[in-house]
Amino acid sequence: MTGIAIITATLLALMYLAYRGVNLLVLAPAMALLAVAATGDGPLLGSYTQIFMQAMGGFVIQYFPLFLLGAVFGKLMEASGNAQVLADGIITRLGAERAILATILSCAVMTYGGVSLFVVAFAVYPIARVLFRTARLPKVLIPASIALGAFTFTMTALPGTPAIQNAIPMPYFGTTTFAAPGVGLISAAVMLGLGWLWLDRRAHALGPGYGNHIEAEEEAGPLADPPDLLLAATPLVLVIVLNLAFTFVIIPRLDTGYLSQPAYGATTVEALRGIWSIIAALTLASGLLVLFNYPRLAGQLADTIDRGASGSLKPIFNTASLVGFGAVIASLSAFGAIRDWVVTVGGDNPLISLAVGTSILAGMTGSASGGMSIALATLGETYREMGAAAGIAPDLLHRVTAVATGGLDALPHNGAVITLLAICGLSHRDAYKDIAVVAVVIPVLALVLLIALGSVFGSF
Structure with a gap:
């Protein structure tokens, strides 16, 4: 005792x-x-x-690429103006009063698409920051909004979610990721519904205003030539699509027999394809983001990458x-x-x-x-x-x-x-x-x- x-x-x-x-x-x-x-x-x-x-x-050996690439991707989204355009588009279509829900659902879509919750936090925060500031919502609710979308129902309850928490029980119980879909959906609805209700009530209780946190953040002026909404959304969509493609199509077709050798850790591709997939997806999505937005990033590309890399440590x-x-x-x-x-x-x-x-x-x-x-x-x-x-x-x-x-x-x-x-x-x-x-x-x-x-x- x-x-x-x-x-x-x-x-x-x-x-x-x-x-x-x-x-x-x-x-x-x-x-x-x-x-x-x-x-x-x-x-x-x-x-x-x-x-x-x-x-x-x-842990560092296994996950550092996710933190590094996720942080760089998030900074590129911010510096290119993509985060601002996405936030403006969401507010135009859903209304400023739906900024919390938009943040929750953005995280949910990415995590249900197989993107690591750490990467989701890096990628969605720049968008959420603009959403909350524009909607005059308290910044202190951003972490809870991201947590609700990434750490809860999409991680454990939704049937078919690719989260590791939904995969670990399979060999012990002889099940699949779609186990008990009915009760899973009900549990997910409870988490989403009550969580959104709580955050909405808290926003009203705290009153309008982003808070004085804005003074400590770098604020760039409006872009002279902002990307259009489709272009701004493309990198996020690519992360999801490429992650799925590498996980289920590309990597399984590679010759990975060498992984059984001690020099490569005596492991299997099944143990690595999740990490490999998100590394490849983030690298390609970041490269295409830079290519599509090079005129907007040219003068600050090196500094943006440096700030992203430093921010991952x-x-x-x-x-x-x-x-x-x-x-x-x-x-x-x-x-x-x-x-x-x-x-x-x-x-x-x-x-x-x-x-x-x-x-x-x-x-x-x-x-x-x-x-x-x-x-x-x-x-x-x-x-x-x-x-x-x-x-x-x-x-x-x-x-x-x-x-x-x-x-x-x-x-x-x-x-x-x-x-x-x-x-x-x-x-x-x-x-x-x-x-x-x-x-x-x-x-x-x-x-x-x-x-x-x-x-x-x-x-x-």
């Missing part, structure tokens, strides 16, 4: 200090090593260099530090006790145990996919057997697992939350309250409804 209390205390301290703005590059390893020292469950230096830094470095290293923290916590024996306890929750209803266990592990590690992977790797077979004994369809187990990852994972120490706030130039104190409502509280309510519907009606 002492070890569990120590893990809980260090996790709460991490969330509180992150909320207070303490630098995560220092905070995350300090809290991880404090947990190791207090539990006496491992060597400090070994835990730091062999667990924390290995996990942190592994803080988000990825903050996020990677939190991945390292989660890895150290997961290595402690007390964490194993927590993992083993969750299977006993819920009595005779394995859906409750599955949901609680997955949610707790996702919250403790600060990672939806990380918490799910731990839960299923250690207890997946147990849950499948419990479900079969209770007459619960594997499809329903799949959907409950996926939706359960999308609640407590978005606590203040979550890497995606940290990245989003860094991209938007806001602090936890500025914007986390609304993120918590739309990405934590409402998804948990949707999960409760999902379990209730599944318990009564089964999978549909």
Whole structure:
């Protein structure tokens, strides 16, 4: 029990200090090593260099191209005037009062199209910034609007979503990404509807005005020759289309047998095609964006790329530090006790145990996919057997697992939350309250409804 209390205390301290703005590059390893020292469950230096830094470095190695290319793409969209034109076009067609909904749906379309949520945040923020400023909506609601569109229903609930959170359960339950489509759609509608309602009410409560954040942002004058709306939208469409094309058509046809060699990591193309696809899509889309808008970018192209590249560093290293923290916590024996306890929750209803266990592990590690992977790797077979004994369809187990990852994972120490706030130039104190409502509280309510519907009606 002492070890569990120590893990809980260090996790709460991490969330509180992150909320207070303490630098995560220092905070995350300090809290991880404090947990190791207090539990006496491992060597400090070994835990730091062999667990924390290995996990942190592994994340950077795997995802740095996404952060780098996503940040550069976002800056190019902004500097070329494409973001401004898209925002103006959305306001003209939907009205300024629909700026929040437009931001949510823009993120939803991109994530449902297979674009990484980190890339979506970089790409949509320049458009959202113009939308909110023009509509005189508070900037502090931008992170929550992006989080609602990218971190919630399109990540876990919509049937067929290509998000990793919807793919991990498949081998454990023998399902597909379209598992339990009916209850998934209902859960998604709850998240979208209640989240949009909350943000709309908050906008009215805060009153009109973007806030004084505008003074700290670079503001260019109006473009002499702005691109037309179709041209402005083309790069975003290309990211989605090219990502799908590389994922399902181009990369599967490549000769990738060399990947089995140790020099290339002794891996498979299935493990890499998601990353390869978005790298290729962002590179080509950025190149075409520059080609189509070269007269507008010519004098500032190098500076724009430099600002995008520099802007990617803080988000990825903050996020990677939190991945390292989660890895150290997961290595402690007390964490194993927590993992083993969750299977006993819920009595005779394995859906409750599955949901609680997955949610707790996702919250403790600060990672939806990380918490799910731990839960299923250690207890997946147990849950499948419990479900079969209770007459619960594997499809329903799949959907409950996926939706359960999308609640407590978005606590203040979550890497995606940290990245989003860094991209938007806001602090936890500025914007986390609304993120918590739309990405934590409402998804948990949707999960409760999902379990209730599944318990009564089964999978549909």
